């Protein structure tokens with residue numbers, strides 16, 4: 001790790017001197033020359049060009065784009081010249097032509113939509129935003145500023161906003177620290193961080209997007225700048241929040257709430273959502289560094305089926321390749337990969353293979369030869385090819401920011417896909433290089449025609465690699481959904497891949513950390529995420545592994561993985577009672593697949609996260625800003641994993657409303673903490689009253705057998721509640737042509753009845769005919785069940801659950817006493 005020579009406290013203990021309209025920040029730690037920051041002066045005038053507004057202080061220019069009613073984008077051009085408008089995060093800025101009014105008085109210029117106002121203060125160019133009730137939500141604490149000191153090579157750009165006493169901060173991707181970022185100072189620079197620690201920064205991904213909640217109102221700031229970027233959430237100065245970058249343009253989006261959910265939704269409007277994954281990708285995945293030779297992989301496959309533990313995917317880590325050369329096979333370990341993949345597929349296992357960016361320098365290796373001839377590899381400023389050591393030895397690296405390279409790379413998957421490989425795992429794409437860590441700063445990138453050095457391209461390199469992978473496989477597979485997973489990423493990476501949190505450790509602390517990281521990724525626009533279940537390095541004991549499987553059951557992406565020097569790590573490796581409990585939870589994952597898939601659809605279609613921290617349910621309750629164990633999985637199931645050894649019970653906070661303990665069906669009122677028993681066999685799981693939770697029968701893998709019946713668990717409530725069930729073919733993009741089925745269940749009840757309305761939309765018809773209804777929590781003895789006016793036979797089982805069956809086509813259900 002790099003030594004931190006400057007103490008940041010000293011570095012920012014600046015002396016402010018007023019001088020000729022500019023404020024010079026004199027930094028004593030700098031010694032030789034003071035850092036000279038330039039600040040916006042006084043806005044002289046405003047020009048309007050459609051939904052774009054330009055302000056100028058005579059030299060610097062500020063552009064404000066009204067993106068829609070809730071979003072405005074602010075850009076600064078220190079000398080009046082804006083950079084080309086290009087972003088990997090926001091490929092197309094979808095402006096909605098909304099009415100904007102521009103007004104001016106002696107104090108300010110003001111741009112207003114129906115929902116927000118942007119104020120540009122005449123005295124000092126402070127920019128602030130307010131809602132329609134004129135409540136200021138975000139206000140500059142200094143004017144936007146920059147440095148053009150030659151010693152840094154280019155502009156450093158800064159924005160500083162007011163930070164309020166009870167303002168709290170969320171988001172920013174995978175930072176391994178408390179969920180609430182208040183008081184933190186963090187940086188974005190994609191870094192391979194093997195066995196990272198609590199508070200280590202930065203890690204693998206750069207997501208320059210955060211959400212703040214102040215006095216119950218949320219807004220987001222998306223600082224779309226790919227350079228090394230920094231954030232300070234009231235750390236150096238409790239009254240200020242800053243974000244700045246070591247280059248590039250000061251460009252940020254103000255995204256209005258008022259709810260955190262609205263902010264996340266709008267962020268996805270800008271950066272896109274995750275496409276629907278193949279249904280099997282929501283099943284259980286088993287990974288290891290590495291399963292080889294073939295006999296070993298087959299043994300693991302057999303182990304799953306013999307132990308009757310469901311599993312859909314097996315992974316091949318780097319040892320499947322010939323000398324770690326991408327797109328080759330080690331034929332000694334895997335003599336006939338095609339046959340092996342086919343036979344694994346026959347018993348339901350999809351094979352996922354790893355692909356790293358480093359290409360071995362080897363003139364007998366066709367991929368290197370072609371890349372070299374076509375000059376597809378990254379070069380230094382003096383035009384020599386950039387070289388570094390990674391697993392294959394001496395390597396060169398494709399410039400994935402070049403569209404032609406991406407296209408070429410995409411075609412390289414042809415053979416793997418044709419052999420039956422079902423998914424691709426992109427590792428080391430920060431990019432990671434042994435020794436030096438990453439590429440030298442002077443490496444040149446094509447950057448889709450907006451050329452730049454590695455300083456600009458570093459944080460997007462991995463995203464462009466997995467984009468090439470995703471798009472390539474999508475082309476090859478025609479209308480079938482690719483499955484991809486990446487370690488590095490930048491905002492927008494969710495359009496191309498799922499994400500895992502990298503090389504964690506088999507410790508309780510990492511289980512806690514992972515639980516926070518997944519919630520944080522979820523609100524930062526990365527819905528399909530998971531940790532290495534069990535911990536990558538080190539050895540979990542049976543208890544830790546089982547607790548991790550239990551938590552992982554409710555992670556959008558569920559994969560166990562472990563480093564090469566650890567003991568066997570399959571769900572049955574720890575013996576009883578662990579094996580049975582692991583099985584029970586993995587089975588639960590498969591039972592809940594239709595629910596999870598529907599939550600995924602809600603993400604894809606509407607931009608909602610799959611995991612939602614408690615603060616997202618009740619942001620106006622200040623205490624919730626500091627809760628980080630509980631979250632909901634979709635909007636109906638609340639989870640509180642057990643994160644400590646030997647824990648026999650734990651406190652769980654339930655948001656207001658009525659909840660059912662999933663294991664006992666006991667009704668609990670929310671709005672407070674409850675003490676819940678946590679024997680090794682369970683973790684706290686609560687279902688929101690009024691929910692309809694669909695369940696598929698347990699299978700050893702997705703589509704093992706046709707589904708004959710879907711179970712609908714209906715939880716009585718005394719208020720109206722909506723639930724959805726999304727289904728489709730599970731493999732194709734037909735959903736883009738509306739070939740799916742979306743069912744809506746509206747439940748309402750009182751002390752003597754429960755009614756449910758059922759409606760259907762879409763062009764897909766699931767194959768199964770009927771539902772098995774399980775009605776839970778009726779506060780009365782049911783005397784009559786009728787569907788569309790006809791009486792239905794029913795039974796009440798020993799758990800007081802009302803049971804009956806009916807075909808899936810009906811509109812109205814009524815249960816009365």
Ligand code: MIG
Nearest residue numbers: 288289317318354427502503
């Ligand atoms: O330098 O491919 O995070 O999941 O098993 C280590 C070997 C490279 C790091 C990944 C890990 C993977 C491992 N990789």
